[in-house]
Amino acid sequence: MNDRIRIGIVGYGNIGRGTELAISQNEDMELVGIFTRREPDLLDTKSNVIHISNMLDFKDKIDVMILCGGSAKDLGEQVPMTSKYFNTVDSFDNHGKIPEYFDKINNIALKSNKLSLISAGWDPGLFSLARLLGKSILPNGRNYTFWGKGISQGHSDAIRKIKGVKDGVQYTIPCEEILKKVKNCEDVNIPSCKMHKRICYIVCEDGEDLVRIENEIKSMPNYFADYDTIVNFISEKELKKNHNKMPHGGFVIQTGTTKSNARHKIEFNLALDSNPEFTSSVLVAYARAVHKMALEGKKGAITIFDIPLGYLSSKTGEQLRRELL
Structure with missing residues (x-):
């Protein structure tokens, strides 16, 4: 059977x-x-x-x-x-x-x-569980999520849906200085959109309006609108040569103190060859x-x-x- x-x-x-x-x-x-x-x-x-x-x-x-x-x-x-x-x-x-x-x-x-x-x-998924675990165990603290450096499938897919875009990828890159402070248990209180950059590499169809495409990307709600977003227009050959792999990863870090003011850190890390x-x-x-x-x-x-x-x-x-x- x-x-x-x-x-x-x-x-x-x-x-x-x-x-x-x-x-x-x-x-x-x-x-x-x-x-x-x-x-x-x-x-x-x-x-x-x-x-x-x-x-x-x-x-x-x-x-x-x-x-x-x-x-x-x-x-x-x-x-x-x-x-x-x-x-x-x-x-x-x-x-x-x-x-x-x-x-x-x-x-x-x-x-x-x-x-x-x-x-x-x-x-969402495993990082969501890590956030839940951290916030539940160390309620007197702060939770941070860092993505990258790596290619985001969802954001890259959103780029490719724009009219006139032939192909493209988007890298999410965390701010190393802020990540270092968080790992040292320093209290950093800024929104996640200020903790990352989004860098796009775009191949467009011939004759398309590059200014329109860049504006559509940078103003896209839920994906790019609140982030420091850089748009680079490149050839299809360059995209295939330099951006043909799909690495990604990131960190979920919970820092906090218990009643005696002892400091603690919970860290969940992913390093992925293939997102x-x-x-x-x-x-x-x-x-x-x-x-x-x-x-x-x-x-x-x-x-x-x-x-x-x-x-x-x-x-x-x-x-x-x-x-x-």
Whole structure:
């Protein structure tokens, strides 16, 4: 009897390809199919590829669907559609819109008796857990999040959605001086948008208005509007040569004092060679947790805060207590 978790992938960009690889590393899972808006024959993969219009043919053949599109355009349309028929996991990363996004998906998933985990990944996601842990243990203190240096998938995707942009990437770079102060437990009270720079490298279509594109990027709410943003226009050749890798990472740091005025620091750090492959690995682990919770009868939308960490593992509770506790 095949008792492996049956996974579907929606979208085959960087996250979709990373998810395909991650599933192959988990023996308790199988990839049923990749659903795409493109012609299935165009995808360079040996996996089963299905046009997204035929998704409902698989509604009883997939345990969890992992949505791998971008937050700027794709997920807002695809997750509401998919969560009517499947348990889902997504990586929606527009922090400011998460509350309304949660409510929307929750209403749909409750009506359809499905379970939808929103905004998984590493930020939002693992960094969110680190912030919760730090603030709960050291309430008399301050929490800091530093991103980078690295390429942000969500911000790069948002850039590429702008009319006239052929391709582009965005690097998030923390201010080293501020990071050093925080690591030394100094009290730094400035907003996160002043703790980072955003540097964009853009390839435009021929004849496009570069001033318009730069203004659209710098004024984009929730992504660039409040940040020190630098826009560089480069050739496609230069982009492929110098910006073809996708590293990222960052820090979540909680500093604070306990009652005797003793100082403490909690630090969570990620250093990633491949942002999409790591993000995909997080999504796949949380797909396992969603499957377990769905079998228990949980419905509606949930976030990473609602999932016991033990549910991420393929091991039993007894194994976890013996090996890791």
